[in-house]
Amino acid sequence: MFFVAFLGIYPVNRTPTLTVLISGRGSNLIALHERASNYRIGLVISSNSAAQGLVWAAQAGVPSQVVERGTFPSLAAFKAGVLDAVLRSQPDVVALAGFMVVLQPEFSEAFGGRLINIHPSLLPRLPGLDTHQRAIASGETEHGCTVHFVDSGVDTGPRIAQGVVPVLPGDDAAALAARTLAVEHSLYPWVTASLVRGGVQLAEGRVRYDAQAVREAHERGFRIFV
Ligand code: GRF
Numbered sequence: 001m002f003f004v005a006f007l008g009i010y011p012v013n014r015t016p017t018l019t020v021l022i023s024g025r026g027s028n029l030i031a032l033h034e035r036a037s038n039y040r041i042g043l044v045i046s047s048n049s050a051a052q053g054l055v056w057a058a059q060a061g062v063p064s065q066v067v068e069r070g071t072f073p074s075l076a077a078f079k080a081g082v083l084d085a086v087l088r089s090q091p092d093v094v095a096l097a098g099f100m101v102v103l104q105p106e107f108s109e110a111f112g113g114r115l116i117n118i119h120p121s122l123l124p125r126l127p128g129l130d131t132h133q134r135a136i137a138s139g140e141t142e143h144g145c146t147v148h149f150v151d152s153g154v155d156t157g158p159r160i161a162q163g164v165v166p167v168l169p170g171d172d173a174a175a176l177a178a179r180t181l182a183v184e185h186s187l188y189p190w191v192t193a194s195l196v197r198g199g200v201q202l203a204e205g206r207v208r209y210d211a212q213a214v215r216e217a218h219e220r221g222f223r224i225f226v
Pocket residue numbers: 022024025026027028029097098099118119120145181184
């Protein structure tokens with residue numbers, strides 16, 4: 001019933017928009033754009049003016065905005081600036097894609113159920129940084145990525161779906177990262193499209209899936225949490 005919730009705010013025929021927050025390379029941003037079926041990217045916000053993803057956005061004609069720590073007097077003011085920029089973009093969904101800033105609780109309060117992140121591990125295993133190297137070092141046999149709703153913690157919100165890859169003998173962090181990233185690029189657009197059409201919802205802290213989402217996750221080999 002995602003659309004129903006917004007009928008009072010947006011024109012009925014308007015394509016739902018995504019604001020994507022990045023800090024660097026932007027390969028998930030590109031995947032979200034190229035695989036967009038029922039949404040479009042309205043704005044890219046980068047915390048880093050040198051982010052490669054900004055170069056792509058300019059070439060692709062996707063609007064972008066830089067909100068950098070250095071132009072604010074304090075960390076709190078910077079984070080408030082990020083929130084303000086996102087609010088002004090009036091997104092239907094906010095997607096964090098390699099955004100290297102820990103958001104304040106006001107963020108998840110403002111966008112509860114519409115704020116998602118992709119993390120390169122099978123959460124709750126391996127939150128934080130250097131996940132591929134840590135997966136190898138701890139002898140994991142499977143690894144992957146998770147798309148989850150963002151709450152006030154770091155990599156802790158309710159999980160929506162995971163893409164699983166094997167850890168193969170002889171893998172180094174780069175090989176495992178590349179294998180994982182390929183799955184990220186199909187997982188994130190699918191979750192986003194499912195959320196936009198209302199097939200995935202956050203209700204009372206739990207993720208709910210409709211029958212189509214369950215079927216599609218199965219077909220694509222994604223792990224969900226029914
Ligand atoms: C991805 O591995 C994503 O899972 C993590 O940060 C990385 C961003 O890569 N949150 P990119 O900027 O999307 O290429």
